[in-house]
Amino acid sequence: MTTPPELQAIAERQLCGLVNGLAQRIAEHVRERAATLGLTASQATALREMSGPMTMRELAERMSCEPSNTTFVVDKLEKQSLIERHPHPTDRRAKQLVLTAGGVALRERLLALLAVDSPLSGLAPDEQRVLRGLLERAAIRP
Incomplete structure (x- = not known):
């Protein structure tokens, strides 16, 4: 038995x-x-996703944002020596992001x-x- 489209739409809306x-x-x-660590949510997300050295593009993908937004966040973290x-x-054209010792310690506290x-x-x-x-x-497109 198939679900009527109306009921299917309601179920999908509820799930969404x-x-x-x-x-x-x-x-x-x-x-x-x-906030308890003096970070913004974006900075915390970047630190959470920094499980090892990675490029700006890789970090942007992990953060689900544009590389230009990631650059802004990384600039702030770099100014904090994290x-x-x-x-x-x-790749001579790319930079690799690496946590400092302070960044590693703060990431551990954050996690x-x-x-x-x-x-x-x-x-x-x-x-x-x-x-x-x-x-x-559900996230994989057919």
Whole structure:
């Protein structure tokens, strides 16, 4: 039995509302935790995503924003001595972003703060894996 289009549209609207609500809760959580460290949400997101050396373009992709926006955030983090730009080892045209020792320490503090009362912490690890898989499937364009 197929679902009538009207009911399907209602179900999709409700699901989109839930996903949007979760995204808003996560964004608020990041903003609150970032503020305790004297960071903006964008700076916290950049630090969270800096799991190792990467180019500006790679960081922009991880942050889901334009490289020009990432440049602004990285400039601020560089002024705070949290990130350095180094020559890329294989691409003379690119710079590689690297966390300083202070950046690594602040990132660790940030990750610890983000783990406390996270909007996803109510889900068991298996439930988080299932949710991740479903969201990845939904996000991939056919």
